[in-house]
Amino acid sequence: MVRAVELHLGPLHAAGYNILRSGVRWLYDSGHHCRPNEIFAFCNITLEPVSGRLSGPPPFAEELELQIAFASRVGGRVSIDASTARGGYLSVRTVDVWNPDTVIATIEPDPGADDVAGDPSRLRLLALAGRRMTDLAVTHSGLLPGWHGRSRGWWCEAGETPVTLLSLGVCDAAGLVLGEDCAFAEMFEATQSAAQMVYVPDHPLAPATPLLLDQLQRTPAQFEAIAADLRGFFERSTTPPTANDMIFAGTVLSVMQRNPIRDGYNVFSANGLTRLGPADAVLLSLAVEPTAILRHRKLGHHIHIMRHHQTAAGPAFKAWLADSFEPVRRSVQDIKLDYETLIDKIARTTGGRVIILNRMSTSGYEDVSSYLPFDAPMSDTLSLVAAKEWNLMLEDIADERALDIVDVDAIAADIGGGEHLPDGIHQSGLMQKVLRREVLSILANLRQPEIGHAETPRAAAVR
Amino acid sequence: MIYEFRMPLIVNQMTGATLECLYAKPGDSLKMGSKLFDLSIDLGSVFAQECPPVSFFRVVMREAAWLRKLELVPGKFSQVDEEIAIFSTTPDEDIDEPATRTIRTTVAGIVHHDGMWTGSQW
Numbered sequence: 001m002v003r004a005v006e007l008h009l010g011p012l013h014a015a016g017y018n019i020l021r022s023g024v025r026w027l028y029d030s031g032h033h034c035r036p037n038e039i040f041a042f043c044n045i046t047l048e049p050v051s052g053r054l055s056g057p058p059p060f061a062e063e064l065e066l067q068i069a070f071a072s073r074v075g076g077r078v079s080i081d082a083s084t085a086r087g088g089y090l091s092v093r094t095v096d097v098w099n100p101d102t103v104i105a106t107i108e109p110d111p112g113a114d115d116v117a118g119d120p121s122r123l124r125l126l127a128l129a130g131r132r133m134t135d136l137a138v139t140h141s142g143l144l145p146g147w148h149g150r151s152r153g154w155w156c157e158a159g160e161t162p163v164t165l166l167s168l169g170v171c172d173a174a175g176l177v178l179g180e181d182c183a184f185a186e187m188f189e190a191t192q193s194a195a196q197m198v199y200v201p202d203h204p205l206a207p208a209t210p211l212l213l214d215q216l217q218r219t220p221a222q223f224e225a226i227a228a229d230l231r232g233f234f235e236r237s238t239t240p241p242t243a244n245d246m247i248f249a250g251t252v253l254s255v256m257q258r259n260p261i262r263d264g265y266n267v268f269s270a271n272g273l274t275r276l277g278p279a280d281a282v283l284l285s286l287a288v289e290p291t292a293i294l295r296h297r298k299l300g301h302h303i304h305i306m307r308h309h310q311t312a313a314g315p316a317f318k319a320w321l322a323d324s325f326e327p328v329r330r331s332v333q334d335i336k337l338d339y340e341t342l343i344d345k346i347a348r349t350t351g352g353r354v355i356i357l358n359r360m361s362t363s364g365y366e367d368v369s370s371y372l373p374f375d376a377p378m379s380d381t382l383s384l385v386a387a388k389e390w391n392l393m394l395e396d397i398a399d400e401r402a403l404d405i406v407d408v409d410a411i412a413a414d415i416g417g418g419e420h421l422p423d424g425i426h427q428s429g430l431m432q433k434v435l436r437r438e439v440l441s442i443l444a445n446l447r448q449p450e451i452g453h454a455e456t457p458r459a460a461a462v463r
Numbered sequence: 464m465i466y467e468f469r470m471p472l473i474v475n476q477m478t479g480a481t482l483e484c485l486y487a488k489p490g491d492s493l494k495m496g497s498k499l500f501d502l503s504i505d506l507g508s509v510f511a512q513e514c515p516p517v518s519f520f521r522v523v524m525r526e527a528a529w530l531r532k533l534e535l536v537p538g539k540f541s542q543v544d545e546e547i548a549i550f551s552t553t554p555d556e557d558i559d560e561p562a563t564r565t566i567r568t569t570v571a572g573i574v575h576h577d578g579m580w581t582g583s584q585w
Contacts, residue, residue: 291574307581365473365520368571373496373523383519383572422476423506423518 004079004106007072010122011100011158014059014273017047020094021068023086024104027143030080034072034107036116037124037189039181041080041104042069042143045127046094047268059266059273065130065144065151069183070104070123074113080105092140117192118157126188127267128153133251143183149200149255150263153184156194158270163443164196164278165355166260168207169285170306172357172408172425174199176435177283186432191440193447196267198279200260203309204251206288209338210295210302215259216345218301223257225299233320245314252303252317261346278350280446281404283439285357286390287425289335291380294325332379336393343401355404355442357435358394360412360424361387387424404442406435466528466550467562468499470541473520473570477504479542482535483519483579489533492554497524499548499568500535501579519575525567531558537580 012019022044034040045066047058060066072078084104085091096102109120118124130148132138139145144153154162167177177197179186184197205211230249234241241249265276294303303325310318330338339356346352361384371378379386387409394405411434412421420431427435470480486498493499499522506517528550535547549558550566575581 363572365518366569366571368569369525370496370569373498373569374571381521381573383574386574418475422474 004108005121006103007105007107007123008121009098009100009102009104010125011270012098012125012268013270014047014268016050018050019098020046020048021096021098022094023091024084025091026080026085032078034075034078036073036075037071039069039071039126039185040078042067044092044094060129062131063129064132064135065146067128067143069126069128069143072107073116073118073124074107074109074120076107076109076113078105078107124155126153126155126184127269128183133254143181150198150260152196152198152265153188154196154267155188156269160194162194162196162267162276163280163447164198164265164276165281165283165443166198166279167283168200168212168260169283169357170202170206170288172287172427173283173285175427176432176439187436190436193444195443196265196276202288202306204248204305205255206304206306208288208290208293208304209342210293211304212261213338213342213345214301216261216349226256226301227253229299229324230320233324234316237316237319239315239319241316242314244312245316248313248317261350279352281353281355281443282346283355286359286394292327292329294321295328296325332389332393336397339397340401343403347402353402353404353446355406355439356394357406357408358391359387359409360417360421361391361409362413362417364418406438411435464552464563465556465558465560466564466566467546468548468566468568470543470545470547471570472543474504474506476506477543479540480504481540482537483581484537485535487530489530491530493524493530494527495524499524501573503581519573521571521573523569525569528552528566529554
């Protein structure tokens with residue numbers, strides 16, 4: 001008979017604060033078979049000051065979503081303790097003090113599951129924090145609920161410091177970092193090394209390099225000038241701003257005044273409450289770079305809003321774009337220069353390293369037998385020729401600068417682009433798994449710089 | 464001889480495509496390499512997600528023919544295998560005759576451009 005193991009919350013500390021939790025919310029019914037490190041439950045968290053009075057802003061003042069998700073270190077069948085659920089608002093509000101000895105479930109481990117790092121009776125904890133796009137974006141359901149301008153998840157054992165990856169890409173980066181439930185669960189399951197994943201969405205502003213450079217360099221006075229310009233346009237616009245205009249404009253300004261690359265992070269864990277510096281690595285998508293970008297005629301800053309997000313704006317905001325901005329064409333050389341400038345600037349300001357997902361450059365959907373019908377330069381017309389040129393441009397940069405390229409192009413070709421990357425950008429679960437391993441391998445090199453940035457084990461990951 | 468062009472299955476998951484722009488009109492004599500039209504394929508209806516997986520393709524002639532009939536306007540969605548155009552090898556053949564075969568064309572993925580029905584980038 002297999003001996004059931006009680007699963008304890010384990011230690012969590014934040015000096016000067018009491019950690020309170022809600023009732024436990026279950027992602028599966030009792031009896032569910034869990035893989036090792038698979039999230040099966042979570043609760044909401046608040047940090048309440050012990051003294052009742054703070055000398056400064058609380059450490060998570062901006063992150064109104066704060067949760068801990070639970071996973072067992074060993075695989076097996078989980079039996080939940082229904083009494084820990086509490087129910088109703090008590091499963092939303094934080095009502096219980098975090099007690100490391102609390103048992104929330106038991107697990108019947110799989111045969112041979114005793115070969116595990118750490119105490120199998122102590123749950124692995126995934127801490128989650130969401131900074132809402134607006135404080136009105138309140139949702140109580142599920143993991144990291146609501147609309148966030150930045151979300152993050154971190155995990156570490158006692159004595160470990162997480163390595164931080166900041167995702168500033170589009171769907172290709174979001175899928176592999178956030179995972180299917182948008183709560184970093186797959187990343188957490190894929191590695192037991194201490195890490196923090198940070199995700200900044202690609203809306204309303206898409207993270208093309210000119211915008212990231214603007215954000216890195218923008219002063220408060222420059223931001224005020226942008227805000228004043230937008231307000232002034234709305235005031236004199238013959239098209240009265242609609243609710244959609246106001247919401248869209250507010251969101252754009254909210255994003256513009258932040259600088260995710262320079263952000264530092266408060267984390268709490270078994271090690272207590274600590275402050276991490278800016279991201280150790282920044283993940284970008286080559287696919288987001290446009291061949292033409294809007295530049296403000298007077299103030300010089302850039303705007304790039306993906307077409308499917310533009311529909312959320314009202315007529316006045318669109319009129320502001322048409323009136324105050326001009327499209328600027330970008331050659332491959334221009335894009336290369338932007339990347340080089342960004343890589344150098346990140347290295348200088350935060351010491352962070354850039355990782356980039358390249359583009360798929362082959363497709364089974366084409367049947368081109370001759371390129372004679374297409375005018376030169378073909379990369380202006382043919383998307384896959386452009387993708388090849390852009391991928392080569394990244395290789396040229398990597399020859400001279402610290403840049404890690406995740407070879408989406410080769411991985412898709414290896415496992416089957418038609419099945420796993422049907423439109424060239426949205427990957428299957430298997431492809432995300434392979435890409436995730438690739439990114440984690442790069443992060444592992446960051447933890448052990450003496451190993452250097454050797455070739456990542458993509459072939460092994462595919463196998 | 465009469466040739467036909469039916470909306471091809473370019474992407475396995477597609478149900479049809481939208482015409483983005485036309486480069487030829489009925490009565491035109493087209494050479495090998497002439498551009499016919501640009502299409503967009505939106506897999507959004509197949510994969511439920513907020514970011515529509517839209518890709519763009521150009522159809523180019525791979526043989527010479529007269530374009531005799533074209534029932535497309537920019538913005539029109541056509542189902543896979545729907546008849547789109549009729550071609551003939553001479554300008555005055557009876558296009559009510561059954562098609563001998565499908566016209567030979569090339570399909571290539573292209574970059575979005577401002578001449579498309581879906582509009583400019585902004």
